[in-house]
Amino acid sequence: MARSNPLSLGRDLAIDLGTANTLIYARGTGIVLDEPSVVAINVNDGRPVAVGVEAKRMMGRTPNHIKAIRPLKDGVIADFEVCEKMLRYFIQKVHASKWSKPRMIICVPSGITGVEQRAVQDAAEYAGARKPVHIIEEPMAAAIGADLPVHEPSGNMVVDIGGGTTEVAVISLGGIVTAQSVRVAGDELDDAILQYVKKEYSLAIGDRTAEEIKIQMGSAWPMEEELTADIRGRDLVSGLPRTIQLTTEHVREALAEPVSAIVDAVKTTLDKTPPELAADIMEDGIMLTGGGALMGGLDQRLAHETGMPIRVAEEPLYSVVIGSGRALENIDAMRGLMSLGGDD
Ligand SMILES: Nc1ncnc2c1ncn2[C@@H]1O[C@H](COP(=O)(O)OP(=O)(O)OP(=O)(O)O)[C@@H](O)[C@H]1O
Ligand SMILES: [Mg+2]
CATH class of the missing domain: 3.30.420.40 (ATPase, nucleotide binding domain)
Incomplete structure (x- = not known):
């Protein structure tokens, strides 16, 4: 049996290729990678200078010749080339063998078109997956991962x-x-905060600051204790750094629409x-x-x-990858829940 052969352990992978984060589950092992879906590219030669956590840290802080790119937008691939580079880097990080191609399940949003799905499969194949790449829909994976x-x-x-x-x-x-x-989803919430601060306070803040505010202060219902925090940015009128005070009520107002x-x-x-x-x-x-x-x-x-x-869910950021991983562990029994892509 393949699983009792130690050399094959970890060869099969389930990937949650998310807009914000990419997670990988290795068969027989569990979650082996959890990194932001970000690549920092040297624009002169097109080579990645950093991928994942390191690249996200560079967002909004890069010199002219480096660009921090998020290759996915709205759940689908927006920059194919960069996405493939990112996947290749992540797969190599967890799958050292040069001799075999890992079997792979990858999850996609439920609403995507055939073309968008094919792009995900192509990216995985170019990045080293064995053909055909199995597809599982994100909500199905999430439900399995949340033990429904x-x-x-x-x-x-x-x-x-x-x-x-x-x-x-x-x-x-x-x-x-x-x-x-x-x-x-999350990106729209970040953007709503950014726009709110710009409009109400004439203050420019970066994407990362907006996300930080959302995570620390965001809410969808009145809180037991409303909080206030100092937010730093650049004044749009004077061009100088400035600090404002934002309350959790303000943030809730900013987030109301999304x-x-x-x-x-x-x-x-x-x-x-x-x-x-x-x-x-x-x-x-x-x-x-x-x-x-x-x-x-x-x-x-x-x-x-x-x-x-x-x-x-107990660990909401992991539900999809855990569910995809479970599908991978029982790949034959779960076949009905997945689709094989393309014509092969
Ligand atoms: N405590 C928190 N409160 C609110 N939002 C949070 C919190 N922690 C993380 N997030 C947001 O969750 C989002 C990332 O979630 P997740 O990893 O599930 O997305 P993804 O799978 O990469 O995206 P998608 O499924 O849309 O392609 C980010 O927008 C992040 O800011
Ligand atoms: Mg997701």
Whole structure:
């Protein structure tokens, strides 16, 4: 059996190629990589100077000849060449063997087109995956990773809020019954903060600062204790560095629009759910996964707006990769949940 051969351990990989973070699960081992989906490129020769954590640290701080690029946008590949370089680097980091190509499962948002899916498979193949690359839909992987009983004849609702997309899906009997993928998630929330600070305070802040504010101070429901923090940026009028004071109420106001869009996506999916399954969801609740599930008060907000019980996955940032990893461990039994890409 392949798994008892130590040389083959870790050869099969499951990859969560996310807009914000890429995670890799190695068969028989578990999660072996968790890095931001960022590449710093030397624009003179097109070579990567840093990938992952190191590249993210450079964002907004690069000299002219280096560009920090996020090759994915809204859950799909925006810069194919850079994406392939990034994948190759990550795969080589966890799969040292030059002699064999790893079998691979890679997950994609539920709403993507055939062309977008093919691009993900091509990137993985160019980066060293064995053909054909298996595909699993992100909400299915998220549901499996969050321990929902996806094979049962009952309605399981999962909401995965990532960096680029929010995926809402109802799953029963191993298949997606109804799903919606909206391109409003973490990045839009960051942008909303950036725009708010610009408009209300004439202060320019970077993407990383906006994300930091969201993580530290973002909320979707009034907090028990509202906080205030000093935010530094560049004054748009004087051009000089300036500090402002921002409260958690301000941040909530800044986030109001994209948060409502996420809430609406959940509501419209519920609206399209067949009645028997809706009754199950009423009983078992809605499971939140993805980094956005960590936002303060999002569970209360969704409970208030939908009347459903809301649960947050134990490790929401890992749900998708764990679910993809489980599919990899049981690749034959799980075949029905995946699709083989292309014509091969
Ligand atoms: N505590 C937190 N509160 C709010 N947002 C958070 C928190 N922690 C992380 N995030 C956000 O979660 C997002 C990353 O989540 P995740 O890794 O699930 O996305 P992804 O899988 O890369 O993206 P996608 O699935 O859309 O392609 C980022 O936008 C990050 O800022
Ligand atoms: Mg994701």
